[in-house]
Amino acid sequence: MKKITVVKSTEVEVKPFMLDDFIQIHQACNTEEVSKKVTKKELKIIASDMQLDYSDADITFGKKLINAYLAKR
Numbered sequence: 001m002k003k004i005t006v007v008k009s010t011e012v013e014v015k016p017f018m019l020d021d022f023i024q025i026h027q028a029c030n031t032e033e034v035s036k037k038v039t040k041k042e043l044k045i046i047a048s049d050m051q052l053d054y055s056d057a058d059i060t061f062g063k064k065l066i067n068a069y070l071a072k073r
Contacts, residue, residue: 038066 040059043066047054 036070038063038070 040063043059043062044054047059
């Protein structure tokens with residue numbers, strides 16, 4: 001015979017079903033980060049901080065490439 005426990009309905013905790021709780025792989029990316037676009041100004045600041053030589057064409061190409069990559073994620 002199996003043991004059973006009888007409880008009152010007020011003692012039961014009800015939570016909505018969240019499918020993500022049962023999925024093993026969780027993506028750590030935030031939706032705000034995905035929708036954010038990279039600007040030329042940010043790229044110029046990063047390149048200057050890294051002491052890299054760059055032209056405006058390089059910054060434009062890098063911006064397009066990074067934004068396309070983020071849109072795919």
